[in-house]
Amino acid sequence: MSREERWLLHWSPRSPYVRKVMIAAHETGLEARIDRVRTVVGGTTPHLELMDDNPLGKLPTLILADGTAIYDSHVILEYFDSQHDGPRLIPTKGHDRILALRRHALGNGMLDILLQWLGERGRPAERQSPAHIALWKSKIDASVTALEGDAEGLDATPFGIGHIAIGTALGYLDFRFPEVTWRDDNERLVAWFDTFCARPSVKAHAPVDDS
Amino acid sequence: MSREERWLLHWSPRSPYVRKVMIAAHETGLEARIDRVRTVVGGTTPHLELMDDNPLGKLPTLILADGTAIYDSHVILEYFDSQHDGPRLIPTKGHDRILALRRHALGNGMLDILLQWLGERGRPAERQSPAHIALWKSKIDASVTALEGDAEGLDATPFGIGHIAIGTALGYLDFRFPEVTWRDDNERLVAWFDTFCARPSVKAHAPVDDS
Numbered sequence: 001m002s003r004e005e006r007w008l009l010h011w012s013p014r015s016p017y018v019r020k021v022m023i024a025a026h027e028t029g030l031e032a033r034i035d036r037v038r039t040v041v042g043g044t045t046p047h048l049e050l051m052d053d054n055p056l057g058k059l060p061t062l063i064l065a066d067g068t069a070i071y072d073s074h075v076i077l078e079y080f081d082s083q084h085d086g087p088r089l090i091p092t093k094g095h096d097r098i099l100a101l102r103r104h105a106l107g108n109g110m111l112d113i114l115l116q117w118l119g120e121r122g123r124p125a126e127r128q129s130p131a132h133i134a135l136w137k138s139k140i141d142a143s144v145t146a147l148e149g150d151a152e153g154l155d156a157t158p159f160g161i162g163h164i165a166i167g168t169a170l171g172y173l174d175f176r177f178p179e180v181t182w183r184d185d186n187e188r189l190v191a192w193f194d195t196f197c198a199r200p201s202v203k204a205h206a207p208v209d210d211s
Numbered sequence: 212m213s214r215e216e217r218w219l220l221h222w223s224p225r226s227p228y229v230r231k232v233m234i235a236a237h238e239t240g241l242e243a244r245i246d247r248v249r250t251v252v253g254g255t256t257p258h259l260e261l262m263d264d265n266p267l268g269k270l271p272t273l274i275l276a277d278g279t280a281i282y283d284s285h286v287i288l289e290y291f292d293s294q295h296d297g298p299r300l301i302p303t304k305g306h307d308r309i310l311a312l313r314r315h316a317l318g319n320g321m322l323d324i325l326l327q328w329l330g331e332r333g334r335p336a337e338r339q340s341p342a343h344i345a346l347w348k349s350k351i352d353a354s355v356t357a358l359e360g361d362a363e364g365l366d367a368t369p370f371g372i373g374h375i376a377i378g379t380a381l382g383y384l385d386f387r388f389p390e391v392t393w394r395d396d397n398e399r400l401v402a403w404f405d406t407f408c409a410r411p412s413v414k415a416h417a418p419v420d421d422s
């Protein structure tokens with residue numbers, strides 16, 4: 001595959017899954033190959049053009065020059081790692097690989113919960129379920145507590161897919177749920193998140209609510 | 212790591228993500244190493260003991276002999292592939308790997324939608340959102356249409372993570388949403404699904420609603 005091949009990315013400045021991909025593209029030196037197409041999903045209207053490429057109708061979806069569609073964000077990061085010669089986003093094998101993927105699953109799972117929560121909050125009040133919101137809140141709290149216990153491990157391992165997912169999830173908490181005061185009693189995690197936020201790749205792709 | 216080490220799996224006969232793991236364990240010859248622990252999640256009550264191992268409180272979660280927790284189902288399948296010498300569930304590189312992971316993302320994304328839909332259906336009628344249900348139905352329909360176009364590709368590639376996710380998603384449609392008549396006009400996909408359902412690993416782990 002030619003190094004010059006360009007890719008099209010169904011993109012939004014609001015999507016945390018897109019943010020993961022853009023941070024990864026920046027870290028791996030692949031960002032200049034990506035042409036972003038602003039794609040608006042969310043709410044309850046299907047995006048039929050996007051669904052031609054990805055029937056799940058979700059962001060991000062990456063389109064290669066030959067028309068091949070790649071999704072979800074995890075798979076796009078796998079693809080990026082096959083396209084650059086720098087440090088891997090995903091360790092290639094062993095315990096390091098499984099640990100990085102589990103960290104990714106935790107950060108991404110937090111995002112899945114936060115997106116459900118956001119959708120719930122967008123419903124008419126009489127169709128919201130307080131019991132679901134309480135459950136989701138308890139899972140986010142438990143995840144933050146687990147991450148506080150893993151903060152030194154995050155510091156001690158090379159930056160990669162797990163850090164990207166976890167940092168993006170905490171950033172999305174700040175972006176959409178400022179009322180969740182996750183920093184209280186989690187000073188090691190706060191210190192790690194500060195190092196995450198200081199990375200050029202992270203600063204260059206801050207979430208923007210332009211709706 | 213010793214070949215004799217045993218693993219504990221937070222398990223349910225109703226969870227399609229657990230089913231993916233059990234089919235994979237069967238296919239790779241690892242099933243005998245797994246001790247299943249029936250774990251009931253769902254509804255809106257947090258499962259605090261499970262959340263000690265996986266703060267997201269989700270099935271499946273695999274616990275190694277040293278206490279290491281592995282999740283989600285995708286990561287567990289990655290781990291399985293590091294623990295057996297047979298044909299890989301996930302091709303190790305190249306286009307084949309990305310295609311298999313994209314198929315997995317599609318099948319798993321269908322499951323994510325179906326689980327949201329199931330949760331919605333379980334709410335009091337006045338808190339349900341018909342607009343969300345219509346959106347999810349449209350995405351499932353689009354996914355089935357895309358899979359009909361990929362049925363010959365599924366037939367032509369070695370059985371693995373993509374087949375497991377897609378077959379499990381279609382099986383879950385039959386299990387929980389028999390009113391979705393996905394077989395109409397999709398005869399190639401039906402033929403592929405019949406071969407999936409005939410596999411011993413799939414037959415041995417049929418979904419059971421024992422609630």
